[in-house]
Amino acid sequence: MEISGKVFVVTGAGNGIGREVALELLRRGASVAGLDIKPAWLTATKKLAGAAGERFLSIKADLSSRRSIASVPKKVRAAFGPADAVVNVAGIIQPFVRVAELTDADIDRVMAVNFSGPLALIRAFLPDLLSRPEASITNVSSMGSYAPVPGQTVYGASKAALNLLSEGLRSELRESNVKLTVVYPGAIGTNIAQNSGIDVPSGETDAPERSVVPVEEAGGQIVDAIANDRRRILIGSDATTMWWANRVSPDLASNLIYQGMKDLLN
Numbered sequence: 711m712e713i714s715g716k717v718f719v720v721t722g723a724g725n726g727i728g729r730e731v732a733l734e735l736l737r738r739g740a741s742v743a744g745l746d747i748k749p750a751w752l753t754a755t756k757k758l759a760g761a762a763g764e765r766f767l768s769i770k771a772d773l774s775s776r777r778s779i780a781s782v783p784k785k786v787r788a789a790f791g792p793a794d795a796v797v798n799v800a801g802i803i804q805p806f807v808r809v810a811e812l813t814d815a816d817i818d819r820v821m822a823v824n825f826s827g828p829l830a831l832i833r834a835f836l837p838d839l840l841s842r843p844e845a846s847i848t849n850v851s852s853m854g855s856y857a858p859v860p861g862q863t864v865y866g867a868s869k870a871a872l873n874l875l876s877e878g879l880r881s882e883l884r885e886s887n888v889k890l891t892v893v894y895p896g897a898i899g900t901n902i903a904q905n906s907g908i909d910v911p912s913g914e915t916d917a918p919e920r921s922v923v924p925v926e927e928a929g930g931q932i933v934d935a936i937a938n939d940r941r942r943i944l945i946g947s948d949a950t951t952m953w954w955a956n957r958v959s960p961d962l963a964s965n966l967i968y969q970g971m972k973d974l975l976n
Contacts, residue, residue: 711846711889713937714739717790719782719835721773721828722800724751727850727898729758730929731797736762738933743786743793745771745800773800773827774819783834792838795846795936798828801869806861806974817864824868829875839888846936848891849876855894857952857963861974880941889939893932894953896946897922921948 718735722728723744729751732742736759744766746752752768759766767789772778786793802823804816832847839845854862855869873892880890899922923946935943944950956963 711795711844711936711939713933716794717741717743717786717792718795718797719743719745719786719793719831720797720799721745721771721831723755724748725755726799727895727925727928727932728797728799729755730926731799731932732766733759734929734933736765738937741765741767741790743767743769743782743790745769745773745782747772773831774822776826776830779827779830779834782831783838787838792841793835794839794842794844795848796831796835796839797848797850797932797936798831798872799850799932800827801850801852802865804862804865808861808975809863812864820864821868821871824865825871825875828872832879836888840886843887845888846891846939847876847879847888848893848932848936850893850895850932851876853894853896853946853949853952856956857967859967860972891932891935891940892942893935894942894944894949895923895928896944896949896952898928898945899923899925921946 713735718740720728720732720735720742723732723742724746732744732755735742742765744752744755747770749768749770756763756766756768767786769782769785771782783793800823802820804812804820828849839847849872851872852869854866855873858866876890876892883890928945931943931945944953952963952967955966
């Protein structure tokens with residue numbers, strides 16, 4: 711997909727991977743409607759974009775609210791015209807506890823932001839995407855969707871649901887102009903725990919520095935994948951290792967993750 715001149719909708723554009731995707735798209739000549747629940751973060755993204763910030767539209771949106779999402783396409787059309795692409799980056803993790811210790815509110819929030827929100831946004835924009843000469847949907851999943859992490863079971867389930875949604879959508883859209891990319895990041899240098907409002911046991915989730923992919927690099931890889939119509943990409947050596955380990959033996963992959971992260975539950 712050609713990036714320059716296109717209109718992109720990017721969730722989570724106020725921080726982390728979403729911000730870097732938005733900035734990279736702007737650098738390549740796209741117009742970007744950035745969604746986030748915190749307007750101040752979007753303001754910071756726009757400032758970081760410099761002169762390209764003229765092509766950045768800040769939209770406060772709550773992905774857990776269908777009503778909030780439903781109003782977004784009209785705002786994008788008013789600013790830039792119909793969207794050519796949707797990039798679902800925003801995501802949150804759960805508290806690091808066993809399933810039995812999660813509250814209903816914890817579960818509902820994770821599923822809403824990580825699965826129901828992206829689904830609602832895709833449905834809201836599909837009419838516009840199907841009307842474009844070429845269009846794209848990108849869903850950012852997680853290594854945790856295929857390699858279970860103790861204390862992140864519902865988070866992993868929400869991302870696994872996003873995986874199958876993506877594969878099903880790709881099948882449904884096979885004869886259309888809309889391409890679909892799924893992104894599987896491993897450890898990325900973001901503040902996802904803090905931004906999710908989660909306390910992480912000190913030192914327990916700090917991956918070796920060499921295995922953490924800089925967030926700027928992750929953003930660039932995602933934009934490259936969109937430009938090249940990639941169906942799936944893995945980001946990070948850990949994501950790649952666990953992807954293949956899971957295919958050789960799901961039990962092997964599960965045990966490797968458990969041994970490395972079981973202390974989160976103590």
